[in-house]
Amino acid sequence: xxxxxxxxxxxxxxxxxxxxxxxxxxxxxxxxxxxxxxxxxxxxxxxxxxxxxxxxxxxxxxxxxxxxxxxxxxxxxxxxxxxxxxxxxxxxxxxxxxxxxxxxxxxxxxxx
Amino acid sequence: xxxxxxxxxxxxxxxxxxxxxxxxxxxxxxxxxxxxxxxxxxxxxxxxxxxxxxxxxxxxxxxxxxxxxxxxxxxxxxxxxxxxxxxxxxxxxxxxxxxxxxxxxxxxxxxxxxxxxxxxxxxxxxxxxxxxxxxxxxxxxxxxxxxxxxxxxxxxxxx
Numbered sequence: 001x002x003x004x005x006x007x008x009x010x011x012x013x014x015x016x017x018x019x020x021x022x023x024x025x026x027x028x029x030x031x032x033x034x035x036x037x038x039x040x041x042x043x044x045x046x047x048x049x050x051x052x053x054x055x056x057x058x059x060x061x062x063x064x065x066x067x068x069x070x071x072x073x074x075x076x077x078x079x080x081x082x083x084x085x086x087x088x089x090x091x092x093x094x095x096x097x098x099x100x101x102x103x104x105x106x107x108x109x110x111x112x
Numbered sequence: 113x114x115x116x117x118x119x120x121x122x123x124x125x126x127x128x129x130x131x132x133x134x135x136x137x138x139x140x141x142x143x144x145x146x147x148x149x150x151x152x153x154x155x156x157x158x159x160x161x162x163x164x165x166x167x168x169x170x171x172x173x174x175x176x177x178x179x180x181x182x183x184x185x186x187x188x189x190x191x192x193x194x195x196x197x198x199x200x201x202x203x204x205x206x207x208x209x210x211x212x213x214x215x216x217x218x219x220x221x222x223x224x225x226x227x228x229x230x231x232x233x234x235x236x237x238x239x240x241x242x243x244x245x246x247x248x249x250x251x252x253x254x255x256x257x258x259x260x261x262x263x264x265x266x267x268x269x270x271x
Contacts, residue, residue, distance in 0.1 A: 023127045023166050053155075055162055056220035063217050085155035092227055094214040 011040075012112055014105050016047035016079075021058035030061050042074025045108040048081045054089060066099065077101070077108040121182040123165070125173045125199065130165055133182055134158040137193075140184060146191065147271050156228035157269050161195055163221035164265055172201025172263055191271045192230075198262040203236030207250035231268040237261065 013036055017029050033044070046062060048054065066076045078099045081087055090096055102108035119136060123129050141147060141154050161182070168180055181198040212219035225232050226244045233253070235241040238260070241253040258264050 020131075022130065022162065023170075024130055053159070055159065055166065056218075056224060057166065059220055060217040063215060067215070085152055088152070088155075089159065089224070092224070093212070093220055098214045 010043060010112060012043040012045060012109060013041050014045040014047055014109070016050065016105070018050045020053040021048070021051050021061075022053060022055040023057035026057045026061045029058075033061075033065055037068065042069045042072040043112060044069065044074070044076045045079065045102075045105055046076060047079040047105045047108070048086070048090075049079050049104070051081050052083050052086055054081070054086055059089075059093060059095060062095075063098070075100075075112065077111045079103070079105055079108050118183065118185040121184075123180045123182065125165075125169045125178040125180050125201075127166065127169055130162055133161050133165060136184065137161060137195075140186070141193070141271075144186060144271065153269065153271065157193060157195070157267075160225045160228045160267055160269075163224050164195075164197060164267065167221050168197065168199045168201060168263075171204065172199050174202065186271070193269045193271055195265075195267040195269075196258075197265045198259050200237065200262055203239055203263050205236070205240075206234055206242050206244075207252075225267065229267045229269045231266075233264075233266040233268075235259070235264040237263045 015032060019025065021029060044065065062076065069076055076099060078101050080101055080103055100111045102111060117140065119140060121133060121136060123132060137157050138154050141150065147153055165180055169175060178199060178201055183196040185194045187194060206222060209219055209222050212223055226246065231243065231245050233241065233243045235257045241255055241257065242250045243253045244250045
């Protein structure tokens with residue numbers, strides 16, 4: 001009997017911005033995602049736990065990333081912001097219906 | 113309606129300065145008496161004004177620059193914060209902007225403004241006026257333009 005064993009490792013990158021994600025700071029975050037995508041990364045966790053403020057530009061960036069990665073067979077999971085006020089924006093804009101959400105990066109990794 | 117406080121800001125239409133109105137709003141509301149869920153109110157107003165300024169910079173001025181005048185005033189009866197802005201950029205019709213689909217990349221700014229305040233009024237430069245009360249869609253108003261020659265926004269937030 002022959003036994004063939006193959007091992008597959010998924011590369012998942014956790015990106016954690018610290019501070020506001022808004023029209024001013026979003027280009028810097030977008031640049032980081034683009035660098036990682038250029039390296040072939042298509043599975044992301046974006047950890048928003050330390051983001052106290054996210055605006056429509058920040059949300060547009062994440063939606064664009066989600067669409068791009070899914071086209072490549074990848075996906076994006078989000079970690080909820082700790083601050084209740086920032087969480088309300090996520091629910092108001094129904095982001096939590098588009099993205100799989102988790103309470104921590106460790107929990108988000110298990111969603112893949 | 114007696115006016116208790118008024119602060120006037122005159123900002124460059126540049127996203128670099130978007131943190132200025134938010135700091136001013138927080139400072140103004142931190143010392144205001146009798147605000148339930150103060151942190152939530154501050155955050156919602158900050159985000160609504162932030163989105164308003166982004167709209168003006170990116171669409172009205174199409175990122176070519178210009179000034180944004182912001183007037184913050186607190187009124188006593190009813191207890192509320194009014195935020196008025198004037199800009200000389202391109203006017204638009206807000207009723208033509210659909211509510212965003214969760215997967216759309218644009219259109220959330222107007223939606224957030226409407227949902228995080230109690231009333232939004234917009235008078236287009238040299239033209240018509242529209243209003244939205246909370247979650248309602250936009251409807252036309254026939255009130256005189258408060259600042260003819262400018263695009264004029266007014267957000268109303270109950271405190």
